[in-house]
Amino acid sequence: MRSDNPPCGLLVLIVGPSGAGKDTLMERALADYACTQHIILTRRIITRPADAGGEDHQSMSESDFDTALKTGDFLIHWHAHGLRYALRADIRDDLARGRTVLANVSRKVVGTIAELRLPIAVIEVTASREIRAQRLSTRGRETTSDILGRLQALDWQAPNGIDHYRVDNGVDLNTGIERFLIALARACGGDTPIHHLPIDTGPRLIGFLSLRHPLHDAIQALPAPRVEVDILGRPLVLEVQWVDDDRWLAPNAIGLARATLSRLGLIAGMPLQLQPAPPPVGAPALRRKLRGHSLNEDEFSSVVHDIADNRFDEASTGAFLASLANHLNDNEVIELTRARARIAQTLHWDRPMVVDKHSMGGLPGSRITLIVIPIVAAHGLIIPKASSRAITSPAGTADTMALFADVELGPDDVRRVVNGANGCIVWNGRLSHTPFDDMTNAIVRPLDLDSARMSVASILSKKLAAGVTHLVVDLPTGPQAKLQNQGKAQELKQLMESVGAALGMRVLARITDGTQPVGRGIGPNLEARDILKVLGNEPDAPRDLRDKALDFAGALLDWAPDVAPGKGRVRAEALLSGGAAKAQFERIVDLQGRRALPAAPGPFHADITAPTSGRIDHIDIWRLNSIARLTGAPGDTLAGLDLIANKGKRVEVGQPLYRLYTSSQSTLDRVVAFALTGNAFELQQE
Template sequence: MLKLKSVAIDTYKENVAYLHRDCPLYRSEGFQALMKIEISVKNGDKTVIAVLNIVNDDSIIDVDELGLSVQAFQQLGQQQGSPVCVAPARAPVSLAQVRKKIAGETLPKSSFELITRDILENRYSKMEIAAFLVACSHSGLEREEVLYLTQAMVASGKKLSWGGSLVVDKHCIGGIPGNRTTMIIVPVIAAHGMLIPKTSSRAITSPAGTADTMEMLAKVDITNEQMQQVILQHNGMLAWGGTAKLAPVDDILISVERPLSMDSSSQLVASILAKKIAAGSTHLLIDIPVGPTAKIHHTREAQKLRKMFEYVGDRLGIYIEVMLTNGSQPVGNGIGPALEARDVMKVLKNQADAPGDLREKSLRLAGRILEFDPDVRGGQGYAIARDILESGRALEKMQDIIRAQGEPEMEHPKASLVFDVRSDRPGYVHQIDNLQLAKIASLAGAPMDKHAGVDLLRKTGDKVGRGDILYKIYACFESDFQFATELAAKQNGYSICSQPPPEPEMFLV
């Protein structure tokens, strides 16, 4: 028996326990660092699995104590000093299935159910989760396996129901900085009267996700009950899916994908559809940007991904339409949560300096979603969406949603460090490297530092002179500022040519 202690360390989606090296239990039972242990309460049925770390510092843990990270302590639900039992945890049965996937075998539905169950119960360390993700990415998943993984992820958490109503949603597969169309589409659709319970992830490999950006305006970590209340009152919401326990295994997988910068197509399909089905969506519009520095480089890749979405969607009873869009450059001007939120509000307020590409793309996508409504004739959606935006109804609806979800309580430090990236030659902007601009914005501190990022002053086709500012880098801390500006000095991500490029098409298919 050991005394329970909360160690105020956020280990982000991983249960971690801390044991003193001089603890008699450590010496007698052969515990080792990074092994998994099972912690249980005496005369209780509550147990928690955690990865063990060994501590040498008496100020952290005494020899008769067991420390738990923030998440693990909350899961166990006991008071400080409570007596707990510790034992080696059994190895996850499903690891044998992971090894089969590493060897290139195709797994049945039962294997994915076992794997996701063990991950949800914290029986996997992050190393073991990484092995599963790499196996799925390297060996690839057959379309049936993507279906099984999606079903298992949906079953891992709660599922919202809206009483058989038409429930719409929209999702972009990512890879394009800015591109914050969702935050404009949701209030437009909700103002029309259609249900759009939008749950979003935080950034995986990008400088901001929709949840990160919406968090500048409203609380996004709201409960299922709060979600349902907001939807019933205002038809729409913009929330983070993590606290609502919708497909929670997906959030655990994302916590490992983020530091590895992994985002395989099969995992992407399962992740997106699991969240949408758990949120109760019946109709879904998928935006797949295509471009040389986008996540998807060629139309043929996009068509293959489209078929995967449609295959899984058909079998899970969700209607899916896929639109291929031009992903040759960032959408909007800001890259980073605060800068992207600024662009969104400019569009909703119909300001003259609102980014035209963000406005137009949002209206086109919103128009297609409006045509899911049987009362809207094909081809009329765009005009309806434009009228909702220009009349101010979309802005009013967004303000309603913000009030209902609750305005953010946290104050974020402003970006006091600013650097101007200038053109070294005259000409026309031919290309903008999405990956490079996203990397620069991330090095500047986004999305952790909400006001950090990149603000574009020139887009493809613009004429520039030598010394003209292409974009500004914003950072809150000197080290981030130095990293970002040094990368921009090596390669600023802009291609300048003497002749103007051809006018790009916003939608490919």
């Protein structure tokens, strides 16, 4: 059982015989179940080459191991099967911050670790001899006699006073993972099992409890019935609805809707730890803000934490966010940035300079990130880029990159890729996206709040936590962009740069043309094609995309110590033209995990033509986005649209303006019909 006084984490030692499937269970549980997002998996250090296959580990040479041992870098170390193993000493820091840490260790060191007097529990993963023998033989790492030797070690009991949970991983993988999660939840103090109730509560986080639940009276005494659940170390508050029928819900269980299970990445049967939700500590700060006062970092931090933990009702959160949208002075943006950085994922780089590039978005196409990162990385700057998936647009950078490589990387893998190729292009969902983002997006978007100033804090806090020292920001500006005019763009540019400066970060915000798409394709596959043409220096590569990418890469390279001021763009051009950028891109793709590129877009396509002759005066970005979404992008990665004509160009009646790609004729018909109900291209007769 973990202590009742957070922050006090738990070190969960995963033990079990070879072939029981410890590593697989741990990795799959952490990769596939969002409930584990606050859990830290610590890799063992082993004196075995990294590419030797089998269990995941951090490889270390014998001599490095000796050095680390002397400098106190290990929490504990041991020998097994002729190799040397260790756990890193910084686990202590994670535990002090209240985190749950998983470590795959040998049973024989459990007693020694117990002597360290850390809060620990043991989960023993087991499987029958037959199953283990079968698994071990497929590893091909050991001889049959080795395998037989391992299979003898079976009966084992954790030292006295240490909680010991057993997981039988002898059935299929999913059963094993579920049993593992349940054992983990019990180790973390969970005692109230989750029961799936056949009620769909929509996006609202509701926990159903029996009127006869032991906490009933204590929860009803609250101003509003809310329960705090501990999900493997992450606190979260659920609104309570009471059930008065034991056939529906047993008095000792907590009922959750399927959507809640899936949103929180929980499974039925997992026990949670419950307590009446304490009042939000940020309530006084929130009320101060509503009454027009300015908040400082600590005040913002309390509110941000409470919103992330769902401690406020929606009326309070809505009122707070509307208030931020209207009144957030420059200093408050700085304070809010610092407060948000506290909950952002931290990354540490032992480099004096870590660069990044960010776009305020809203512009279709404009997929320059996949060109900028390899150029900058090819020069040798560190650029760990985390991008979003599309939410309302036809593609996000992560959607397009996902065609080339795996983008769902955790912090350890990001470190590995960046160490190997100076840069990465990964999805921000596991890296920099926070529960606070989910909670606020669900309110800011439907209310259409002016979130520009808030977003400065959002962006910079994540960069700050991720160790970024130099940042270039793209501010597409135009009547249909997030920044509607030069005035707003200028205001935001100055705010970004000054807040960055106050936080010790060099920020350069560039106001760019947000009146038309950049590049030709809109949709993952078509954008990927444009990017490959630019990286490959193909003659028909979209010029505007190439130019914009070089501008941004150049701005970043201007900061490089070995590039003369103002010569960044020249250097960028050289890296792109000479093929170094392309080679670097391939290196990044390989390290992230290469995927087979899909072939051609479509296969169905149709052209939308000019209804009259004239000069293209205006492109309706919103309409173009809608049309591109209707083709099926980004879900259907082969769908999208391809611009044929550009703004300012003269077209004759009947000449194609853009081409639609869909995966079915019926979708194509529907999109064409919609496209013909209006004009995405406005033609001016000359």
